[in-house]
Amino acid sequence: MAGIAIIIISFATHFFFDYNEDRKGGAIMNDWLLNKLPAENVSMPITFIMLSVVFLFFIRTLVNPVFFVTSIIAYLLILAFRITTIAATHFQAPLELIDLNDPVSNAVYGSKHITRDLFFSGHVATICLVYLCSFKKWDRYYLLFAAFSVGLLLLVQHVHYTIDIICAPLFSFGCLWLSKKIIHLQYAMRRGHLTTMGL
Numbered sequence: 001m002a003g004i005a006i007i008i009i010s011f012a013t014h015f016f017f018d019y020n021e022d023r024k025g026g027a028i029m030n031d032w033l034l035n036k037l038p039a040e041n042v043s044m045p046i047t048f049i050m051l052s053v054v055f056l057f058f059i060r061t062l063v064n065p066v067f068f069v070t071s072i073i074a075y076l077l078i079l080a081f082r083i084t085t086i087a088a089t090h091f092q093a094p095l096e097l098i099d100l101n102d103p104v105s106n107a108v109y110g111s112k113h114i115t116r117d118l119f120f121s122g123h124v125a126t127i128c129l130v131y132l133c134s135f136k137k138w139d140r141y142y143l144l145f146a147a148f149s150v151g152l153l154l155l156v157q158h159v160h161y162t163i164d165i166i167c168a169p170l171f172s173f174g175c176l177w178l179s180k181k182i183i184h185l186q187y188a189m190r191r192g193h194l195t196t197m198g199l
Helices: 002-021 032-036 043-061 065-089 103-109 122-133 137-156 162-196
Strands: none
Touching (some): 002 065, 032 162, 043 065, 043 137, 065 122, 065 162
């Protein structure tokens, strides 16, 4: 069921990002930190770190189904919130943006380079979500390093504004909280249903 939901929302995000990329207008932010950083293409380290996080996530979910279900629901919520916040903020891409060659993102976006998927950063939000769901100490150390590194590298490549990076962990935390509430509600409803059946 979760896999079907991911496929459906991935298609929805693909069509939304295509639509959003062609929207007229939108503000270009005067980002003090971004203005201080010279634009450099750092797609390779960003891709390497993201793939390592995805690999770590799937390794851990093999032995922890609760971790998998909780994080997948939270990830679906992150995608839904990103569509909402990107549509609402309607930012133009930073002026010195260098296209990010990320095979993971490109698989969702398609062949078209998407530059206006700005507020908030999906890369940082995803890493922070895996961090928040993780229990192993060394996993959390690495994921904290990964979140900081990818956030900084995205700024170096001028793919995001600073506010996109800073706010991403907050959305991850909120979506994980909602995910746990959904799971607890579903469990309570199922338990109540079994009780009424005398089981």
